[in-house]
Structure formats: C-alpha cells, structure tokens
Amino acid sequence: MNIKKYRQIRVVTTFFIGFLVSMAVMQNSYTLAIIGVLTGMLFLTLVRSKAKIVIDERERTIREKAAQMTYAIFAPTIGLGSFLILMFTSGKFPPAKGEFYYLESLGMVFAYLTLFLISLYAISYFFLNRKYGGGNEE
Amino acid sequence: MKNKLKVYRAIHHLTQEQFADKIGVSRQTVVAIESDKYLPSLGLAFKISKLFNVTIEEIFTYQEEKNEN
Numbered sequence: 302m303n304i305k306k307y308r309q310i311r312v313v314t315t316f317f318i319g320f321l322v323s324m325a326v327m328q329n330s331y332t333l334a335i336i337g338v339l340t341g342m343l344f345l346t347l348v349r350s351k352a353k354i355v356i357d358e359r360e361r362t363i364r365e366k367a368a369q370m371t372y373a374i375f376a377p378t379i380g381l382g383s384f385l386i387l388m389f390t391s392g393k394f395p396p397a398k399g400e401f402y403y404l405e406s407l408g409m410v411f412a413y414l415t416l417f418l419i420s421l422y423a424i425s426y427f428f429l430n431r432k433y434g435g436g437n438e439e
Numbered sequence: 440m441k442n443k444l445k446v447y448r449a450i451h452h453l454t455q456e457q458f459a460d461k462i463g464v465s466r467q468t469v470v471a472i473e474s475d476k477y478l479p480s481l482g483l484a485f486k487i488s489k490l491f492n493v494t495i496e497e498i499f500t501y502q503e504e505k506n507e508n
Contacts, residue, residue, distance in 0.1 A: 304465070355463070355464060355465040357465055357468050358468075358479070359464065359465070359468040359471060359477050360465065360468075
C-alpha cells in the first residue's frame with residue numbers, strides 16, 4: 302500500500318468516525334462515541350503499519366520548518382494573550398479586579414504555558430546544540 | 440543549484456519511483472530535487488552520484504544566487 306492509498310483510507314475513515322460520533326451525540330450514547338473513536342484509531346494504526354511510508358530528509362526538513370513556524374507564531378501569541386488578559390483583570394483597567402475570575406485563571410494558565418513552551422524550547426535547543434557539536438570543546 | 444538528475448535518470452532507464460526506492464526517499468522528494476525546489480543533503484548527493492557512478496559535480500552545479508549578499 303502506498304501513501305496515496307493510505308491517505309484516501311484515512312480521509313474515508315475520518316469522515317466515517319465523524320459521522321458515527323455525530324450520530325452518537327444526537328442519540329446521547331457515549332458508549333457508541335467512545336467505541337467508534339477507539340475502533341477508528343485502531344483501524345488507522347493497523348492501516349499505517351501496512352502502508353509503505355517513507356520519512357526522508359525532505360519530510361524532516363518540512364517538519365522542522367513547520368515546527369519552527371508554529372513556535373514562532375504560538376509563543377508570542379499566547380504570551381501576549383496572557384499579558385493582555387492579566388492586565389485586563391488586574392484592576393488597572395475597567396472592569397475592576399475580581400469581576401472575571403475565570404479570565405484571570407485563563408491568563409495565568411496562558412502565562413505558565415508560555416513559560417513551559419519557552420523552557421522546553423531552551424532545553425531542547427541546549428541539548429541539540431551539544432549533540433551537533435555546538436559545545437565549548439575545542 | 441542546478442542539477443542533471445533527470446538526464447542521468449533517463450540514461451539509466453529509471454522511473455522516478457524506481458530511483459526514489461534506490462536512494463531511499465519518496466517520489467515527491469525526487470520530483471522536488473529535479474525541479475530545483477529542494478536541495479538534497481551532502482549525504483544524499485553522494486548516494487545519488489554513487490548510484491550513477493559519477494562525481495557530485497557532474498550532477499549538481501553550483502550557481503550563486505542573484506540576491507545573495
């Protein structure tokens with residue numbers, strides 16, 4: 302099985318699971334939804350193991366660039382978002398502090414998420430830099 | 440960077456799929472290299488030159504980009 306066939310099967314399976322889940326939601330049947338999603342995941346895993354998928358250097362380059370772009374967009378967005386939310390709920394600007402508890406919590410979650418993201422990036426950068434000869438060794 | 444990959448592939452009567460299998464990449468990568476949209480790594484360039492039994496310079500030619508500083 303080549304990648305084209307695998308992608309076709311994946312699209313069909315995704316649509317089928319979506320249909321099944323929507324039916325389950327309409328009938329208020331959580332069991333059907335869970336079974337549908339699990340079966341779909343299992344089926345796709347089996348199909349993927351049979352498919353001949355080549356992950357080559359071009360694919361890896363694309364993934365690297367996509368991850369880099371995602372980080373470059375996501376980190377400032379979420380950081381700025383948390384800053385604005387926390388400013389908004391700090392009491393310096395109307396509405397007064399304490400009126401939107403959930404917003405303050407959301408701001409805190411965003412802020413910690415930004416910190417976690419930046420720390421993770423810094424740690425992985427440090428180790429990868431060492432792995433690829435960027436240490437202080439001469 | 441320009442390359443004569445298509446020419447060498449034709450000389451050796453290889454389809455894109457067969458060539459991709461021989462060097463261990465996907466067909467899309469072969470298409471991208473042939474159309475100068477993707478620059479292969481040094482390792483892959485060596486692999487290609489070894490397959491065709493020629494030097495890297497015979498397949499790939501370096502051309503300085505116009506907007507390069």
